[in-house]
Amino acid sequence: MSPLIPQESPLTDIPPYQTMLSGNIMINDAVIEIIDLLLEVPAGFAQCPAHLHTWYELNYVFKGHMKTSFGGSMLDIHAGEFFLIPPGMEHAHAYEPDDPHTGVCLRWKVDRGTTISSEGTFSTFEQLTVLSNWKPGVYADEFGLGQLLASSFENAKKYGPSVATLLQVVQVIFAITEQSTERKVWIESESSSDYSLLRKVDIYLNDDQSYEVDVHRLASSLHMSYGHLARKYKKLSGHTIKDRMNQIRLERSLELLCNTDQPIQEIAFTTGLSSLSYYSRLFKKTYGISPKAYRNRSNE
Structure with missing residues (x-):
C-alpha cells in the first residue's frame, strides 16, 4: 500500500x-x-x-x-x-x-x-x-x-x-x-501452530458423524502422515485422537440425555458410538454414573 x-x-x-x-x-x-x-x-x-x-x-x-x-x-x-x-x-x-x-x-x-x-x-x-x-x-x-x-x-x-x-x-x-x-x-511460534493443529482436529472430529473416524483421511487433510499426527497430537493434548473423539461424542450425548426423550440406545447410535454396551461402559468410566442414572438425575 x-x-x-x-x-x-x-x-x-x-x-x-x-x-x-x-x-x-x-x-x-x-x-x-x-x-x-x-x-x-x-x-x-x-x-x-x-x-x-x-x-x-x-x-x-x-x-x-x-x-x-x-x-x-x-x-x-x-x-x-x-x-x-x-x-x-x-x-x-x-x-x-x-x-x-x-x-x-x-x-x-x-x-x-x-x-x-x-x-x-x-x-x-x-x-x-x-x-x-x-x-x-x-x-x-x-x-x-x-x-x-x-x-x-x-x-x-x-x-x-x-x-x-x-x-x-x-x-x-x-x-x-x-x-x-x-x-x-x-x-509464527510453535504455540500458534500447535493451537491451529488442535483446532483443526477438533473441527474434523466434530463434523464427522460416522462410527469410525478415518484417521488416515484426517492426517491426509492436514498434509501429515498418521503416525506423525498421532504422536504430535498426544504430545500436545495428552490424549489420543480416539480419546478426543469419544469425549466429543459423550458431550453430545449429555445434551441429548438432558434435553430429549430419545431412547438411550438411539442416543448411542446418534452420537456415533458403536453399541449401547460400549456407550454405557465408556459413559460410566468417564462420568462415574450410567447414562440412565444421569438422565434421571438431570430430570430431578
Whole structure:
C-alpha cells in the first residue's frame, strides 16, 4: 500500500496540540487507553530535549520534516514517514521553528484486563505488548497508517470519542503491531501452530458423524502422515485422537440425555458410538454414573 499524504481536508479546523480523542476500550484480555490523538505543528519551537515516558507514542509526519534522536545522532523524518517510541525509551526532537512540520501524535497505554483468555486462544494483551521491543528508527508508511490516521481525525471531528472512532484508532495500533519483528516471531511460534493443529482436529472430529473416524483421511487433510499426527497430537493434548473423539461424542450425548426423550440406545447410535454396551461402559468410566442414572438425575 503506498503512503497517503493527505492534503488539507483531514487536518483543517483542528487546533494544534488539542486532544481530539481519548478514552478506554477493552478487547479480549487487553485494556487499551487512548491518551490522546492530536495535531502537532511546533511553530516557534526549535527542540524538545531528551526525555522518556510511560506510554507508547506514535509520531507521523504529514507535511514538512523534523528530526528525532533515540540516544544517538538526529534522524530526519519526512512526509509519509513515522517513528514509534515504546515506554521507557529516551528520545529527543528538533524542529524548524520558522517552517514547522505538520504531524500527528498518538499516545496510548496497554494494561491486562480482568478477562482471562480462553485456553488455546491468542492473548490480545500479549500481541499488543510486543511493541515494547520495537526497534527504534524511521519507517516509511507502507502500511496505510496515514489513511487510518486521517480518517480517525475526520471521524473524531464529526462524532467525538465514539466507540467506532476509538476502534479506528486501535486499528492503527494493530497495523503497527503486525509489522513488528517480535509479533512475526510470536505469531509464527510453535504455540500458534500447535493451537491451529488442535483446532483443526477438533473441527474434523466434530463434523464427522460416522462410527469410525478415518484417521488416515484426517492426517491426509492436514498434509501429515498418521503416525506423525498421532504422536504430535498426544504430545500436545495428552490424549489420543480416539480419546478426543469419544469425549466429543459423550458431550453430545449429555445434551441429548438432558434435553430429549430419545431412547438411550438411539442416543448411542446418534452420537456415533458403536453399541449401547460400549456407550454405557465408556459413559460410566468417564462420568462415574450410567447414562440412565444421569438422565434421571438431570430430570430431578
